[in-house]
Amino acid sequence: MRKPLILTLSALALMLAGLGLNTxxxxxxxxxxxxTPSERRARLEPHWRLLRPDTPGPHPAxxxxxxxxxxxxxxxxxxxxxxxxxxxALILDSHAPRGLDKAQAWRAVCAAQVLPGSERAGDLAVxxxxxxxxxxIDAAQVAVLGASHGGWTAMELxxxxxxTAPPPGLTEWPAPPASLAAQLGPVVLLYPYCGLVxxxxxxxxxxxxxxxxLAGQDSITDPDACRATAADQLAxxxxxxxxxxxxxxxxxxxxxxxxxxxxxxxxxATAWARARVLAFVRGFALPAAGL
Numbered sequence: 001m002r003k004p005l006i007l008t009l010s011a012l013a014l015m016l017a018g019l020g021l022n023t024x025x026x027x028x029x030x031x032x033x034x035x036t037p038s039e040r041r042a043r044l045e046p047h048w049r050l051l052r053p054d055t056p057g058p059h060p061a062x063x064x065x066x067x068x069x070x071x072x073x074x075x076x077x078x079x080x081x082x083x084x085x086x087x088x089a090l091i092l093d094s095h096a097p098r099g100l101d102k103a104q105a106w107r108a109v110c111a112a113q114v115l116p117g118s119e120r121a122g123d124l125a126v127x128x129x130x131x132x133x134x135x136x137i138d139a140a141q142v143a144v145l146g147a148s149h150g151g152w153t154a155m156e157l158x159x160x161x162x163x164t165a166p167p168p169g170l171t172e173w174p175a176p177p178a179s180l181a182a183q184l185g186p187v188v189l190l191y192p193y194c195g196l197v198x199x200x201x202x203x204x205x206x207x208x209x210x211x212x213x214l215a216g217q218d219s220i221t222d223p224d225a226c227r228a229t230a231a232d233q234l235a236x237x238x239x240x241x242x243x244x245x246x247x248x249x250x251x252x253x254x255x256x257x258x259x260x261x262x263x264x265x266x267x268x269a270t271a272w273a274r275a276r277v278l279a280f281v282r283g284f285a286l287p288a289a290g291l
Contacts, residue, residue, distance in 0.1 A: 037174035057136035062143035065150025068110035070095040074254040117152035122167035129174035141185035151192025155200035181205035216246035
């Protein structure tokens with residue numbers, strides 16, 4: 001009986017070691033097969049969706065980033081809010097281009113084994129640059145809304161824009177980092193991940209304005225870690241507003257979810273977040289046409 005037990009324990013140890021090494025690889029930002037910006041855009045473009053207001057353009061834009069389980073109904077909800085404010089809303093799907101929307105492969109994203117926020121930040125950078133080429137879009141002062149993993153992604157890009165190296169997985173920036181930073185308008189972080197494998201600590205672009213909305217009863221991510229991130233950014237001079245719903249849980253704005261998920265849609269918390277997001281975004285004057 002001892003030999004099967006030893007083999008089982010050995011296999012478990014190897015599996016844990018492999019997971020640890022993969023997590024360390026993601027944290028270090030090493031990617032074996034990086035994309036050029038044009039290659040990344042070609043992968044992403046067939047899967048993103050752009051919702052436009054009915055009014056004549058050009059329209060200012062917003063980019064929406066889902067949580068680690070991929071694009072669900074909350075992304076459509078927030079896209080409608082931006083469209084109602086006169087912005088075209090680009091729902092940026094990072095999962096489908098990589099096959100992470102199949103057979104619950106998204107669970108590897110949630111476990112930080114594939115597509116960490118630092119790598120996904122390259123998708124956001126490519127989308128910001130692509131908005132400049134889209135007819136009827138004014139790509140100045142682009143709003144960004146990231147939920148959970150998407151919020152982590154947005155923070156990783158904010159940090160990466162102060163560096164020379166592009167996000168992991170890209171051979172180069174799709175546009176000069178300073179010009180991408182200049183595109184950023186209001187940034188909304190919904191219950192973002194701020195944990196140990198995040199590398200977003202550090203300076204963010206000086207002009208950026210951020211609204212961070214946390215769930216006080218978050219059972220998935222640690223709101224205390226995000227409070228610490230917010231405190232660090234405020235100490236650095238970042239224009240950041242932190243608001244916490246003390247009764248809300250993670251993913252309160254999402255109805256579609258895994259059958260075994262303990263999370264539930266919370267209409268009251270969603271209304272709380274909507275009021276704050278709309279007030280925050282409407283506090284920005286819409287940009288003049290042109291970049």
